[in-house]
Amino acid sequence: MLKETRGRGSWIYPERDQVIHGDATVAAPPSDHTHHETADEETGEIRRHRVDDDASHTTEGGGRKVYGNKFLSLAVRAANTPHSRVILALESIRHKSRARDPERDDEGTAVVRLVQHILRTAPGIRAFTYDTALRGVHRAPLIAEGIVVFTPQHGGLEPHPLHQRRSKKCTHKLYAVEGRACEWRLTVDGKAYYTPLPVDELERRKENFARFYHRLTIPCPEGDHGLRIRVDETKEDREIDPSTKKQRFNRTEHLRQIAPGTVAGNRLKGFRQDSESSHSRFDQSYPHKRVPAYGANAALLIYIGYAWVNNSISRALGRKPADLAS
Numbered sequence: 001m002l003k004e005t006r007g008r009g010s011w012i013y014p015e016r017d018q019v020i021h022g023d024a025t026v027a028a029p030p031s032d033h034t035h036h037e038t039a040d041e042e043t044g045e046i047r048r049h050r051v052d053d054d055a056s057h058t059t060e061g062g063g064r065k066v067y068g069n070k071f072l073s074l075a076v077r078a079a080n081t082p083h084s085r086v087i088l089a090l091e092s093i094r095h096k097s098r099a100r101d102p103e104r105d106d107e108g109t110a111v112v113r114l115v116q117h118i119l120r121t122a123p124g125i126r127a128f129t130y131d132t133a134l135r136g137v138h139r140a141p142l143i144a145e146g147i148v149v150f151t152p153q154h155g156g157l158e159p160h161p162l163h164q165r166r167s168k169k170c171t172h173k174l175y176a177v178e179g180r181a182c183e184w185r186l187t188v189d190g191k192a193y194y195t196p197l198p199v200d201e202l203e204r205r206k207e208n209f210a211r212f213y214h215r216l217t218i219p220c221p222e223g224d225h226g227l228r229i230r231v232d233e234t235k236e237d238r239e240i241d242p243s244t245k246k247q248r249f250n251r252t253e254h255l256r257q258i259a260p261g262t263v264a265g266n267r268l269k270g271f272r273q274d275s276e277s278s279h280s281r282f283d284q285s286y287p288h289k290r291v292p293a294y295g296a297n298a299a300l301l302i303y304i305g306y307a308w309v310n311n312s313i314s315r316a317l318g319r320k321p322a323d324l325a326s
């Protein structure tokens with residue numbers, strides 16, 4: 001897995017074992033108590049409890065409230081091979097305000113740091129898939145490392161003007177909508193309608209930093225027009241616009257290397273499910289689905305032990321008979 005052999009898979013359809021997937025989870029501590037002492041309402045009896053001082057209430061992606069410590073895991077697995085998952089990185093991440101937990105990174109920052117670390121030792125990685133917790137600002141530095149980063153698109157983004165092509169015969173206005181370049185059109189009701197432009201190819205160029213381009217076709221009765229647009233963050237994008245005091249264009253938020261909702265996007269989205277399976281197995285490994293340790297650091301140590309066992313099983317079962325004989 002993660003071999004640097006080229007020619008297998010493409011940037012849009014990388015092989016399963018060239019793609020890292022990741023997710024964060026909240027693991028329950030041994031006790032749900034949040035106060036060290038409680039008084040019985042009827043008798044006034046004081047009871048003492050053990051409390052996990054690092055744990056807190058957080059809301060999961062689906063809106064479910066959970067109590068515990070938050071962990072991040074990144075892994076890879078082979079296609080159609082049971083017990084092939086290898087956990088590559090684990091981290092305990094901040095789930096409170098920075099003031100209450102100044103030592104831990106937030107989820108997005110930790111993801112970027114860990115993926116960059118893995119890329120340094122495994123340059124064969126082609127893509128990384130995660131959930132909506134990762135935004136354009138996190139995707140940009142990973143894309144610059146030369147990989148495809150796939151996450152579902154965050155809702156609520158306004159169409160962003162991208163490009164205008166004018167000639168004597170025709171005008172085309174392009175906008176970034178739902179992660180991809182679209183042509184602006186006006187309906188008979190006078191409403192804006194955005195038609196996604198077909199992407200002919202995702203091009204990648206790598207020197208010190210990688211650049212990714214979409215080769216697009218603008219369909220036109222005057223004859224189709226070809227166009228190339230950058231889908232990684234450019235130097236100009238990062239400049240501060242004096243009128244808004246903000247970065248000129250948060251390109252990696254608005255334009256995606258692989259657009260969500262496409263066949264290639266859904267395939268990569270599906271790869272991420274394996275992380276949830278990994279966390280579920282971790283939870284089930286302990287009585288009452290509770291990590292048998294108090295505090296985020298101790299729980300991380302337990303998780304590292306779990307990953308060690310998991311990876312050892314993958315290693316043992318993944319060995320070819322010839323390896324075992326030697």
Ligand SMILES: [Zn+2]
Nearest residue numbers: 170171220222
């Ligand atoms: Zn035209």
